[in-house]
Amino acid sequence: MIKNLFKMVPSLILMLFASIMLLAGCESSESSLVFSSHRNGNLDIYSINPATLEEVNLTNSRYDESKPTVAKNGNEIVFITKDVNRYSIETMAISGGLRTQLTNNSNDLPLFSNIEWSPNSDRLSFIQSITSTPARSGLYIVETNDSDPMRLTSLKVHTGGNWSKDGSRVVFTVEDAYQQGTYVRNPNGVNEYRLTTTIDSNPMWSPVANKIAYVSETNSTSDIYLMDDDGSNIKRLTNDAYIKTNISWSPDGRYILFVSKHSCWDPIDLLIHCSDAMEQRESSEELDPDIYDPEIYIVDTRQDNPEPKQLTHNSVLDETPVWSPDGSKIAFVSYLDGDAEIFTMSGTGGNQQRLTNNIYEDVNPSW
Numbered sequence: 001m002i003k004n005l006f007k008m009v010p011s012l013i014l015m016l017f018a019s020i021m022l023l024a025g026c027e028s029s030e031s032s033l034v035f036s037s038h039r040n041g042n043l044d045i046y047s048i049n050p051a052t053l054e055e056v057n058l059t060n061s062r063y064d065e066s067k068p069t070v071a072k073n074g075n076e077i078v079f080i081t082k083d084v085n086r087y088s089i090e091t092m093a094i095s096g097g098l099r100t101q102l103t104n105n106s107n108d109l110p111l112f113s114n115i116e117w118s119p120n121s122d123r124l125s126f127i128q129s130i131t132s133t134p135a136r137s138g139l140y141i142v143e144t145n146d147s148d149p150m151r152l153t154s155l156k157v158h159t160g161g162n163w164s165k166d167g168s169r170v171v172f173t174v175e176d177a178y179q180q181g182t183y184v185r186n187p188n189g190v191n192e193y194r195l196t197t198t199i200d201s202n203p204m205w206s207p208v209a210n211k212i213a214y215v216s217e218t219n220s221t222s223d224i225y226l227m228d229d230d231g232s233n234i235k236r237l238t239n240d241a242y243i244k245t246n247i248s249w250s251p252d253g254r255y256i257l258f259v260s261k262h263s264c265w266d267p268i269d270l271l272i273h274c275s276d277a278m279e280q281r282e283s284s285e286e287l288d289p290d291i292y293d294p295e296i297y298i299v300d301t302r303q304d305n306p307e308p309k310q311l312t313h314n315s316v317l318d319e320t321p322v323w324s325p326d327g328s329k330i331a332f333v334s335y336l337d338g339d340a341e342i343f344t345m346s347g348t349g350g351n352q353q354r355l356t357n358n359i360y361e362d363v364n365p366s367w
Contacts, residue, residue: 031325032094034058034077035342035365036066039358045079046362047094048355050329050344055356058096070094070366071121074325076144077366078102078124080112087112089126091144102142103128103149110136116161116170123187125152125161125170139172141187153185153192159201164210164229171203171212171229182214184229195231202245205229208253213237213301215244224258226301237299237306245294246320250327254302255347257311257321257330261294296321296332298347311349324367331355331365 032047040057043064048055059065064082071077071094078091081101089112092099102124103110115126122144129137139157142149152170156179160172169184181196182203196216203214210229215222222244224237237256238244248257296318299308312318314336321332329344340361345352356362 031074031367033331033342033344033355033365033367034068034070034094035356035362036068036079037356037358037360037362039360043082045077047096048342050331050353050355053355056096058092058094059099065090067115067364068366069115069117071117072119073121076121078115078117080115089115089124089142091124100144102144114159114161116163118163119165119167123167125163125187127157127159127161139170141170152187153183155179155183155192160203162204164205165207169229171205173200173203173214175199182212182231184212193231195227195229196234202247204247204249204256206253207249207251211253211301213247213249213256215247224256224299235301237301238308248322250323250347251325252327254300256299256301257323258297258299258308259294259319259321260297260308294318296330296349298349309349311345320363320365322365322367331367333363333365 030049030051032049034045034047036043037046042062043066044057044061045059045065045068046055046057065079068077068079075094076091077094078089081088081090087110088101089103090099090101111129113127115124117124123141124144125139125141127139139152139161140149141152153172155174156176157172158175160170162171163169168186170187171182171184173182174180180199181194182200183192183194185192199217201215201217203212205212211226212229213224213226216225221241223239224244224247225234226237227234242260244258244260246257246259293315294317295310296312297308297310299306312334316335318332318334321330323330327347330347331342331344333340334343339359340363341357342355342362342365343352344355
């Protein structure tokens with residue numbers, strides 16, 4: 001029996017080594033998070049493994065690269081490049097390497113925003129603003145195979161560009177007084193439908209259902225609403241006097257993350273324009289930072305009477321929350337030590353982990 005045991009030792013050691021390597025591989029295979037940082041004197045795109053904290057500079061150029069967004073397939077990223085005074089939209093593999101420029105701006109100076117991947121990662125939508133030629137401003141669609149961008153609508157688009165789960169429609173908002181509201185448009189055809197007539201922003205399609213979440217403004221405050229993608233069955237998800245931004249759906253389509261802040265919050269001179277806060281300050285009352293500074297919240301869209309829950313609690317700016325692909329973590333930016341750093345936490349606000357720690361601005365996380 002002892003002889004047999006000795007014979008088994010090499011096999012046991014091999015199995016133990018394989019198990020350790022398998023666990024290590026699982027731990028390091030966690031989806032990489034990308035973000036932009038100003039560490040080298042200009043903005044570059046970085047990736048970081050949340051499990052190992054290993055960072056890679058993906059762009060490492062003399063240009064400014066910012067606002068990276070990971071494709072739905074997890075294999076590519078899109079970002080904005082600034083060369084002197086010219087901006088362009090580019091894509092590359094999430095591991096870095098060759099870059100593809102999707103916009104050619106000639107002598108104009110366009111500003112790009114709201115860049116969104118289609119569900120199958122073969123097209124992008126974006127809003128282009130050109131002061132010198134306003135007629136060329138608007139919502140555009142571009143294929144990732146170097147095709148020319150196509151303007152999607154003649155309306156003056158304010159926010160949006162988010163795709164339906166099957167890629168057949170794009171949602172956007174318009175601020176113009178006579179045309180304000182939320183619209184959906186077929187990128188392959190001519191159909192365009194107006195869903196609301198209110199002052200809306202930040203429309204986001206559910207990743208699993210035919211529903212749209214959006215922010216609607218009334219009297220300098222805003223709330224989050226949910227509706228069917230034909231404009232019916234409107235449901236109010238929040239109801240307070242604060243401003244809502246940064247909507248982010250959970251991968252299972254149940255929860256929505258958002259940032260809520262008081263209308264008088266100012267990052268430079270906090271509360272200077274807020275009469276009730278100034279009265280508290282003058283009366284030597286201690287101000288509750290959770291009331292005035294931007295914090296991250298979560299709301300369950302399936303509740304009959306939704307009650308948002310606060311996930312971050314501090315006296316600084318917390319912003320841009322995004323879910324991991326499997327929904328187990330939330331990445332966000334916090335100015336806890338005076339500059340922007342990347343953190344993660346669970347869907348309940350627990351298990352918070354700091355991913356970056358430096359004196360530079362680490363912003364725009366995307367998974």
